[in-house]
């Protein structure tokens with residue numbers, strides 16, 4: 161009997177348990193863009209650019225094997241059961257989702273299919289271990305990263321990755337695809353095509369390239385945003401499931417100590433999903449209840465200066481411009497930029513998270529929400545709020561020669577290294593229109609600490 165194969169965050173053929181389960185039957189592979197069900201967490205602009213290209217690659221790969229992909233728009237909760245009925249599919253196979261809205265929708269679809277005498281078959285999703293499988297000694301979930309990571313590393317090899325199918329058979333009766341219209345109407349994302357190659361082949365190439373080059377230097381270079389290839393650049397590929405963390409684990413595991421340092425970062429992603437699964441309110445609400453009363457001071461002008469990379473702090477502005485131009489920002493700089501927004505500028509972390517969500521090609525509900533809460537001090541295992549990053553010192557430490565700033569803030573390229581992270585100390589002619597800091601570091605720090613005192617009082 162034919163089966164329906166519903167793709168979501170798993171746009172790959174290899175190590176895809178849902179696909180492997182139905183590869184011997186006639187299948188209809190389908191993707192449904194359902195912005196209404198996702199609500200505020202519908203794909204952001206940069207993710208849509210990525211998704212457009214990733215679906216094109218997946219569609220071509222599936223067609224080459226014999227079962228073309230159908231892309232539809234609308235309410236998945238009605239489309240999927242209707243499609244299963246139309247092609248006579250007793251089973252619809254999916255990889256699990258962990259976003260709260262996606263989990264809810266899967267429940268609704270499962271019930272709708274059951275009412276038709278059909279079945280939703282859920283397979284392992286985009287994690288090394290399913291969230292229920294990692295438990296503390298007392299049977300609860302981990303709220304602190306280090307013991308979580310220790311438990312996952314101790315569990316060891318997550319198991320072999322599945323090979324891709326070599327041939328597929330298309331189920332008859334497939335409808336025509338809709339135009340998903342994912343590309344932005346303005347040319348904002350044109351610069352993304354240089355650094356990125358969405359799709360499974362691009363992900364495999366990126367992983368191979370990283371293992372051959374960056375991995376050996378990862379521990380030493382991962383915090384240096386000016387070093388190109390200092391980190392893997394795998395995040396958007398992982399986000400869309402073009403490569404699974406299991407495949408990444410298997411590919412790097414042979415590299416000993418270097419692999420462990422790297423896998424510990426993959427485990428931050430895993431931990432973020434773990435939190436999202438157990439604390440589904442995480443994208444909207446602080447995990448530490450005291451922070452619900454934090455005296456944020458929303459200010460559209462300050463938010464805009466930050467978004468546009470015009471805060472007057474070069475390392476922050478370089479990051480915000482890298483984000484706008486490439487859809488990605490280096491992790492160290494994400495932390496510095498996010499910290500400036502929530503501490504010096506007292507803007508709610510949700511506003512920063514929303515901008516990242518729209519601009520990041522790797523925009524991921526688990527990692528983005530968990531990371532913003534971590535920076536803002538309100539997360540499960542967060543950096544203490546009172547530890548306020550000094551953006552000048554952070555710049556001098558991690559971009560000592562100013563390579564990163566010169567690349568993304570070209571108007572400062574002529575400054576000597578000693579002034580590149582404090583341009584206000586340079587003659588105006590050398591700053592070429594670059595703004596003064598929106599708030600001084602000492603003043604911003606004092607304001608942040610005073611606001612925090614209100615929460616802890």
Ligand code: FAD
Pocket residue numbers: 382391392393394395396398399425426427428429430432489490491492494495498516520522523524525527528529531532535
């Ligand atoms: P590498 O250093 O090569 O790491 C390998 C992989 O490990 C990454 O691809 C990613 O999947 C995972 N990883 C690494 N660090 C983290 C982390 N701190 N948290 C979760 N996963 C991690 N990452 C996203 O994938 N999506 C987001 O929306 C996102 N938003 C963030 C927002 C803020 C404020 C901050 C501070 C971090 C955010 N991160 C997010 C985490 C991290 O910055 C990126 O995963 C990383 O920069 C991706 O680059 P890379 O693939 O070269 O990383």
